Amino acid sequence: MSLKRAQELPDAGIITEAGNAVDFKTGDWRTYVPQFHEENCIHCMFCWIYCPDSAIDVDTSGDKPQMKGILLDHCKGCGICATECPPAAKGKAALVMVREEK
Amino acid sequence: MTRTVNQELTALSGNEAVAYAFKQARPHVASAFPITPQTEMMHKFADFVANGESSAEMILVESEHSAMSAAVGSAASGARTITATSSAGFALMWEIVYIAASLRLPIQMALVNRALSGNINIHCDHSDSMGGRDAGWIHHFCENAQEAYDAGLINFRIGEHMDVRLPAMVNYDGFIISHKEDALYMLDDEAAYDFVGPYKHKYTLLDPANPVTVGPLDLTDYYFEHKYSQLEAYPRVFDVAQEVFDEYADLTGRRYGFYEEYKLDDADLVMVILGSSAGTAKDVVDEYREKGVKIGLLKLRMFRPFPADQLKSVLSGRQAIAVLDRSASFGGWGGPVFTEIRSALYGTADQAPLHNWIYGLGGRDFELGHAAEVIDALQKIASGGEVPTLNLLGCRA
Amino acid sequence: MALSLKEMVKHEDLLTGGHRACAGCTGANILRQIMLTAGPNTVMGGATGCMEVVTTIYPYTAWKNSFIHSAFENVAATISGAETAYRSLQKHGELPQAAADAERMNFIAFGGDGGTYDIGIQALSGAMERGHRMVYVCYDNGAYMNTGIQRSSATPFGAHTSTAPAGSVKQGKEQDRKDLTEILVAHNIPYVAQTTPFHWKDLATKVEKALSCGGPAFLNILMPCTVGWGFPMERGMQIAKEAVETNFWPLFEVEDGVYKINKKPKERKPIADWMKEQARFRHVFKPGNESMLEHAQQWVDQQWDLLLKRETMTNM
Ligand code: SF4
Ligand code: SF4
Numbered sequence: 001m002s003l004k005r006a007q008e009l010p011d012a013g014i015i016t017e018a019g020n021a022v023d024f025k026t027g028d029w030r031t032y033v034p035q036f037h038e039e040n041c042i043h044c045m046f047c048w049i050y051c052p053d054s055a056i057d058v059d060t061s062g063d064k065p066q067m068k069g070i071l072l073d074h075c076k077g078c079g080i081c082a083t084e085c086p087p088a089a090k091g092k093a094a095l096v097m098v099r100e101e102k
Numbered sequence: 103m104t105r106t107v108n109q110e111l112t113a114l115s116g117n118e119a120v121a122y123a124f125k126q127a128r129p130h131v132a133s134a135f136p137i138t139p140q141t142e143m144m145h146k147f148a149d150f151v152a153n154g155e156s157s158a159e160m161i162l163v164e165s166e167h168s169a170m171s172a173a174v175g176s177a178a179s180g181a182r183t184i185t186a187t188s189s190a191g192f193a194l195m196w197e198i199v200y201i202a203a204s205l206r207l208p209i210q211m212a213l214v215n216r217a218l219s220g221n222i223n224i225h226c227d228h229s230d231s232m233g234g235r236d237a238g239w240i241h242h243f244c245e246n247a248q249e250a251y252d253a254g255l256i257n258f259r260i261g262e263h264m265d266v267r268l269p270a271m272v273n274y275d276g277f278i279i280s281h282k283e284d285a286l287y288m289l290d291d292e293a294a295y296d297f298v299g300p301y302k303h304k305y306t307l308l309d310p311a312n313p314v315t316v317g318p319l320d321l322t323d324y325y326f327e328h329k330y331s332q333l334e335a336y337p338r339v340f341d342v343a344q345e346v347f348d349e350y351a352d353l354t355g356r357r358y359g360f361y362e363e364y365k366l367d368d369a370d371l372v373m374v375i376l377g378s379s380a381g382t383a384k385d386v387v388d389e390y391r392e393k394g395v396k397i398g399l400l401k402l403r404m405f406r407p408f409p410a411d412q413l414k415s416v417l418s419g420r421q422a423i424a425v426l427d428r429s430a431s432f433g434g435w436g437g438p439v440f441t442e443i444r445s446a447l448y449g450t451a452d453q454a455p456l457h458n459w460i461y462g463l464g465g466r467d468f469e470l471g472h473a474a475e476v477i478d479a480l481q482k483i484a485s486g487g488e489v490p491t492l493n494l495l496g497c498r499a
Numbered sequence: 500m501a502l503s504l505k506e507m508v509k510h511e512d513l514l515t516g517g518h519r520a521c522a523g524c525t526g527a528n529i530l531r532q533i534m535l536t537a538g539p540n541t542v543m544g545g546a547t548g549c550m551e552v553v554t555t556i557y558p559y560t561a562w563k564n565s566f567i568h569s570a571f572e573n574v575a576a577t578i579s580g581a582e583t584a585y586r587s588l589q590k591h592g593e594l595p596q597a598a599a600d601a602e603r604m605n606f607i608a609f610g611g612d613g614g615t616y617d618i619g620i621q622a623l624s625g626a627m628e629r630g631h632r633m634v635y636v637c638y639d640n641g642a643y644m645n646t647g648i649q650r651s652s653a654t655p656f657g658a659h660t661s662t663a664p665a666g667s668v669k670q671g672k673e674q675d676r677k678d679l680t681e682i683l684v685a686h687n688i689p690y691v692a693q694t695t696p697f698h699w700k701d702l703a704t705k706v707e708k709a710l711s712c713g714g715p716a717f718l719n720i721l722m723p724c725t726v727g728w729g730f731p732m733e734r735g736m737q738i739a740k741e742a743v744e745t746n747f748w749p750l751f752e753v754e755d756g757v758y759k760i761n762k763k764p765k766e767r768k769p770i771a772d773w774m775k776e777q778a779r780f781r782h783v784f785k786p787g788n789e790s791m792l793e794h795a796q797q798w799v800d801q802q803w804d805l806l807l808k809r810e811t812m813t814n815m
Contacts, residue, residue, distance in 0.1 A: 003323055003324075004327070004558075005327065006327035006328070006330040006331050006334075007331070009324070009327055009328065009331065010305075011206050011267065011304065011331055011332075012204065012205045012206040012207075012267075012305075012316070012328070012332075013204070013205075013317070013318065013320050013324070013325075013328040013557060014205075014305055014314050014315060014316050014317075014318075015314065015315040015318055015555070015557065015558060015559070015560045016305075016312070016314055017560075018313040018314070018315065018560060018562060018563045018564070018565075019513075019515045019560065019561065019562065019563035020558070020559055020560060021515050021516070021517035021518050021554070021559040021560055021561035022515045022516060022517050023517065023559070024517035024518075024519075024559050025517065026516065026517055026518075026519070029522060030522075044504065045504035045505065045507075045508050046504070048504070048508055049504055049507070049508075049532065049699045050528060050696070050697075050699075050736050051528070052520060052522075052523065052524045052525065052526075052527040052528040052531065053516045053518070053520075053527065054512045054514065054515060054516040054531060055516055058508055060508055060509050064505065065504075065505055065508045065509075071516065073516065073517075074516030074517055076521075076522035076523070077522060078522040078523030078524075078725075078732045078733055078735075079523070079731075079732060079733030080523055080528075080732075080733050080735060080736055082733065083733040083734065083736065083737065084736055097733070130584060130587040130588060130591065130593075131580065131583050131584050131587050133580060133583075157587075157590065157591065158587065159583045159584075159586055159587040159590075161579060161580060161583050161629070162629065163576060163579075163625055163629075164621060164622070164624065164625030164628075165621060165622075165625070167572070167573060167576070167621075167622070168573060168575075168576035168579075168621070168622050168625055168626075169576075171569060171570070171573035171576035171577045171580065171622065172576045172577065172579050172580035172583065173580060174569050174577055174580060175544070175567065175569075175576065175577035175578055175579065175580025175581040175582075175583075175584070176580035176581065176583055176584040177580075177584075178567055178580075178581065179542070179580070179581040179584035179585060179588070180584065180588065180593075180595070181583075181584035181587055181588055183580075183584070197570055198569060198570060198573065201569045201570065205569070306595060307542045307565040307566075307567055307581055308542065308565070308581070308584065308585055308588065308594060308595055308598045308604065309565070309595035309597055309598060310539050310540045310564065310565070310595075310597040310598060310601060310604075311595065311596070311597035312595075312597075313539070313562070313563060313564050313565040313566075314565055314566075315555050315560035315562055315565070315566045315567075316565075316566065316567040316568070316569075317555075317567055317568040317569050318555035318556065318557045318560060318568065319551070319552050319555055319556045319557060319568075320557045321556070321557065323557075324557050324558065
C-alpha cells in the first residue's frame with residue numbers, strides 16, 4: 001500500500017473504511033498450518049468459535065453450517081482450532097497442525 | 103447588513119453570563135466536575151436543566167479527567183458538548199485536552215482562570231490556560247462578563263465551523279469576573295440560537311450505516327501527516343473568526359476582534375494585557391493621556407491561534423512596548439504572552455524594545471499603581487533609559 | 500435466544516481477521532465472540548492496551564462497527580459520553596437514521612486489567628455509579644502485557660512479571676489479586692459476571708444479559724496470554740477451561756445482587772495443576788517454595804468458600 005499524502009486523508013486520523021484490516025495479511029506469520037481432514041469433520045463449529053483470527057471458512061447457506069477449510073490470508077497457525085477440535089480425542093483428527101512448506 | 107435584535111440589560115456574574123450563553127446554544131450534552139471558581143457556572147447550568155430551560159443531558163462525572171473524556175465520547179458521537187473547569191481541574195484534563203483537539207471535536211469549555219498549585223490557591227491567574235496553550239484549542243480571553251457572554255456564543259460558531267472543527271475555550275478571570283455582578287446585554291434565547299445555529303457533525307460513532315474508527319494507533323508512517331492537517335486548521339480560524347465577529351457586530355452592535363485597541367492610534371508607548379486587568383489599565387492610560395503621554399493599550403482577546411500577522415502591523419512603529427503576563431514560565435525566558443509577541447515581532451523593520459512584567463499571580467490585585475509603574479518604565483525606555491527586560495509587578499521582593 | 504453454534508455462525512463477524520494480535524491470542528477471540536452477540540449496532544470503546552493496539556493500527560481497523568480509543572484510563576468515561584450523546588440525540592430526534600432505526604444501540608467499553616483494575620478504576624467506578632446503559636468488559640490477563648508483562652493488581656500471587664520478577668531473593672508477586680469483580684458487585688449495578696472465552700455459551704449468554712439489563716453491567720473475562728503466562732499458543736482455551744476447573748476463575752453472575760455460580764466443578768482440581776503449565780509460575784515449584792504453593796491453594800479455596808457463602812446468602 002503506497003503511503004498517502006496528508007491532504008488525501010480524512011481529518012483527525014479517523015478510519016472510515018470499517019473492517020479494512022481484512023486487507024492486511026497475517027498469514028505469513030505462520031510456521032505451522034492446520035491441515036483439514038474433511039472426512040473426520042463433524043461440523044461442530046468449535047474451530048470457528050475459538051479461532052482468534054476469524055480464519056475458519058464456513059458455509060452457512062444450508063441447514064447445517066459446513067466447515068470448509070482455513071482462510072490462509074489470516075490464519076496465524078496458532079493451533080487452537082486443532083486443539084479444540086473434538087474428533088481428535090477419538091483419534092480421528094479433522095485438523096492437524098503441519099509445518100508449512102514455503 | 104444590520105440586523106439588530108432586542109437586547110436586555112441584565113446584571114449577572116461572569117459565571118452566570120457564560121452559563122446563559124452555553125444554555126442558549128442548546129447543547130446536547132454537558133459534562134463537568136466542580137472546582138472553585140467554576141462551580142457557580144455549573145450550578146447555574148444545572149438549574150437550567152432542572153427547570154427545563156435546557157434540554158441538555160448532564161454527565162456529572164467523578165473527575166475533570168472524566169469530564170473531558172466523556173466530552174470527547176459525546177462530541178465524537180455527534181453531540182454539541184460543553185464543559186467547564188478551572189486550574190487543577192484543567193491540569194487533570196490535560197491529556198484529553200490534546201486528544202479533543204487532535205480528534206477535531208468542537209467541544210466548548212468555560213475556563214475560569216485560577217492559579218495552578220502549589221501552593222494551592224483559588225484565585226485568578228492565567229497559568230491554567232497558558233499551560234494548555236499548545237494543546238490545540240481556541241483560547242479567547244475576556245475583560246468582563248459582557249465579553250465572556252459574547253465570546254461564549256461566538257466560540258460555538260468558530261469552533262464548529264466546517265473549515266475549523268476545533269475545541270474552544272472562553273477564559274475569564276476567576277472571582278474577578280466569575281463572581282462579580284456586572285451589567286451586560288444579552289440576546290434573547292431565540293436570537294442567540296439563531297446566531298449559533300444547529301449543530302452539525304463531521305463524523306459520528308452513532309451511525310451504524312457509516313461506522314468509523316476514531317483514535318487508532320498512529321505510528322511513524324502517518325502520525326505526522328495527521329498533525330499536518332491539524333496544523334493547517336489554525337490559520338483558517340482567522341478568516342472564520344472575522345466573519346463571525348462581523349456578523350455578531352451587525353447583530354448586537356458589539357464589535358470584537360483578535361484584540362482590542364485602546365487609544366492606540368497615535369500611541370508611542372504600548373501596554374499589552376489580557377483579561378480583566380485591562381479595565382484598570384485603561385483608567386491609568388486615561389490619566390497619562392491627560393498628562394500628554396502618548397500611551398495606548400492593546401488588549402489581546404484571542405491568544406490561540408495567535409494572531410501574529412495582525413499584531414505585527416498594529417505594534418509596528420512604536421517606541422516601547424510592555425507585555426504584561428498573568429502567569430510565569432518557570433525556567434523560560436519571560437511569560438508566555440511576552441515570548442509569543444516578541445517572537446512575532448522579530449525581524450520587523452522598526453521593532454520597538456519589548457519588556458515583560460509578570461503580575462497578579464495567585465490573585466494578587468492589579469492596582470492602578472502597577473499600571474502606572476509600567477507606563478513610567480515605558481517612558482524611561484523610550485527616552486533611552488535602562489530597564490530590565492524581565493520584571494515582576496506587585497511582588498514584595 | 501437460540502444459543503447454538505449452528506445459529507451463532509450465521510452472525511456477522513464484526514472483528515475481522517488481519518488484526519495484529521499474537522498467534523493464539525485469546526483476547527482477540529474474546530472481542531470477536533462479544534461482537535458476534537452484540538451485533539453491528541454497537542459503539543465499542545477500547546482503553547489503551549493490547550487489544551486496542553492490535554485491532555486499530557492506522558490505516559487499518561479490524562472493527563466493522565464504530566470504535567473509539569482515546570486514552571488508557573478513561574474508556575469508561577468516554578463510552579459514558581457516547582451513551583449520553585445517544586440519549587440526548589434520541590430525545591431531540593436528531594439521531595442518524597440507522598441509529599434511530601436500530602432496535603437497540605449497544606455501548607461497550609473494554610480494557611485490560613491494567614486499564615480496568617488499576618489506572619482506569621476511577622473512571623469505571625464513576626460510570627457504573629452514574630447508571631449509564633453500557634457494558635464494561637475487562638479482559639483480564641493478569642499483567643500489563645502491552646507494555647511488556649509488568650505486574651498489575653490482577654496478577655496472581657507468585658507470578659513472575661518483568662517488574663516483580665522471580666530472582667534469587669524475591670519470588671515473583673508478593674500480593675494476592677485484587678477482587679475487582681466484587682468491587683463492581685458493590686456498585687449495586689444490575690449485572691456483574693465472570694466468564695472465559697472457552698465457555699462460549701456462557702460468554703454469549705452473559706454478553707446478552709449485560710447488554711439487555713437496562714443499566715450498567717460489568718463482565719470480567721479471563722484472558723490466558725500465551726506470551727505473558729508462558730504456555731504454548733494452542734493451549735489458551737484449555738488454560739481458560741482449567742482456570743474454571745481449579746476454581747481459580749469461577750463462572751458466576753450477580754443479577755440484581757443475587758449470586759449464581761454457573762459451574763460448580765464436581766471435583767476441584769488442585770491449583771498446582773494449572774500453575775504447572777505456565778512458565779510464570781515455574782519458580783513456585785522449586786524446592787523451598789512449597790509455602791507459596793500452599794498459599795496459592797489456600798487463597799483459591801478461601802475465595803471459593805466466600806463465593807459459595809455469597810450465593811447462599813443472596814438466595815435465602
Ligand atoms: S472443530 Fe473440527 S470437527 Fe468441528 S467443525 Fe472444526 S474441523 Fe470440524
Ligand atoms: S491455527 Fe489458529 S489462526 Fe489458524 S485457523 Fe486455527 S485457530 Fe485460527
